[in-house]
Amino acid sequence: MSTPKLQQGDYHVPVLVREVIAFLLTEKSVTLVDATVGDGGHSLALLEANPHIRVIGLDVDPQSLAVAQQRLAKFKNRFLFVNGNFRHMTSLLTANGITSVDGVLADLGMSSRQIDRPERGFSYLDEGPLDLRLNPSLPQTAAELMAALEQDELVRLLRDYGEERQARPIARAIVQQRRRHPIRTTTDLRLIIEGVVRGPHRIKSLARVFQALRIAVNEELQALQELLQQAFTLLASGGRMALISYHSLEDRIVKEFFRAQALPCTCPPEFPVCVCGKQSQAVILTPKPVTPGPEELAANRRSRSAKLRVLQKR
Ligand SMILES: C[S@@+](CC[C@H](N)C(=O)[O-])C[C@H]1O[C@@H](n2cnc3c(N)ncnc32)[C@H](O)[C@@H]1O
Structure with a gap:
């Protein structure tokens, strides 16, 4: 199916773009995964913000992918489109020769284009x-x-x-x-x-x-659990994962997963010494979720339930 040429105003408006760039791009960033590429708004912003990175964009919806592909055509040397479910991230990336990444973004849910159809x-x-x-x-x-x-x-x-x-x-x-x-x-x-x-x-x-x-x-909730596990395993040391959720069920899963990675010893508090030997695997960079400010809320009503959480692998 061919995709009609779209104008700027036709695209899904990405949320928390400045915050995503600030958290996800570090001086070590080379390979990033946009696990929910949608209309490509976040990918576009990341690619424009740093000329040295490449982005692998996944989406389960072939229609979203067609739109993103058209929109990001000028970055074809630094952008790879993969149609698939992020719950299969490891195999989708491995099939493309990628076994380690520096950042993962997942902007969960659906795009305005999907809602409006x-x-x-x-x-x-x-x-x-x-x-x-x-x-x-x-x-x-x-x-x-x-x-x-x-x-x-x-x-x-x-x-x-x-x-x-x-x-x-x-x-x-x-x-x-x-x-x-x-x-x-x-x-x-x-x-x-x-x-x-x-x-x-x-x-x-x-x-x-x-x-x-x-x-x-x-x-969706099973897929999110699988995404979190696989994304964390794929992250290189110092790599970051940024999750944007839109309802409490998703946010709870993300919060608990982040906590579990960041937690050192999991022995019961009454144990005098640690016997589990577990060490913290990650640092939570957003003790409280980041939410859109008044300006973004006024400009984009659909951003009102967005919550961004970011984790850095040790
Ligand atoms: C909120 S939109 C992302 C918008 C995107 N950040 C942008 O700037 O245009 C969410 C996207 O995630 C995709 N998606 C949802 N669940 C997915 C999954 N399990 N695997 C891959 N893509 C998924 C949807 O098809 C949708 O295109």
């Missing part, structure tokens, strides 16, 4: 198929997943991945509705949720249910 089904605001796959070749859409789950499994999905308080009544309404008519579109699902949660709370419930489905369809 009704045919992808990511937004409850637009009518479209209930798809929600980041990788269109995954075997199961959100509609198919919802049709297959038992009511209790739906409750767990909405609770675990959406932290939705009305999980049980929403799951019950889904099961009742699908007996009458298959739930195929974003509007089908939106109307069910709005039938259960009324008033201003319904907006948050809509967002949480769609988030839960997206996480489940794309196995």
Whole structure:
């Protein structure tokens, strides 16, 4: 599929760009991985900021990759595009002859381009198929997943991945509705949720249910765990990884992973001497997550939930 020529204003607006550059580029930086290249905004900024680095850009969505490829064409000698899931980062990089990197960026979630395409089904605001796959070749859409789950499994999905308080009544309404008519579109699902949660709370419930489905369809939390492990292993000594998350489930996983790497001894406090022998593997460079300032928030509403955490390998 050919990609129409895009203008500056058509691209996803990358968040916390200055902060990402400041944390990720060091005088040792040579090879960086942008694990979620999207429209290439962060990659572009990194490549422009330092003429000596090369960036390997991964994305699971072939459409994002096509856009980034076009946008970063002038850096073709310093930019390598790889279509794949970051949960396979080690094998994707090894296949391209790369076994060690100086920095990894992952800007999690989806891009504005994905959200704004009704045919992808990511937004409850637009009518479209209930798809929600980041990788269109995954075997199961959100509609198919919802049709297959038992009511209790739906409750767990909405609770675990959406932290939705009305999980049980929403799951019950889904099961009742699908007996009458298959739930195929974003509007089908939106109307069910709005039938259960009324008033201003319904907006948050809509967002949480769609988030839960997206996480489940794309196995996002499992993929994030795998990314963190592999990225950390691939980092050279002194290398850094920067993670931008957009909801508490992702942020918690990142925070706990960083803590575990930074922690020295894990012996119980009552032990007089250390018997585990564990040493700290990393330094947390952001004791508190970095969030967008007022200027960025005013310019880009979608940045409002972004949290950046950065870890440096010892
Ligand atoms: C927030 S956007 C990134 C935007 C990008 N930083 C930019 O400046 O345009 C997130 C991107 O990550 C991709 N993505 C999400 N999960 C992924 C995964 N497991 N593996 C690879 N890419 C993934 C999505 O397809 C999307 O393009």
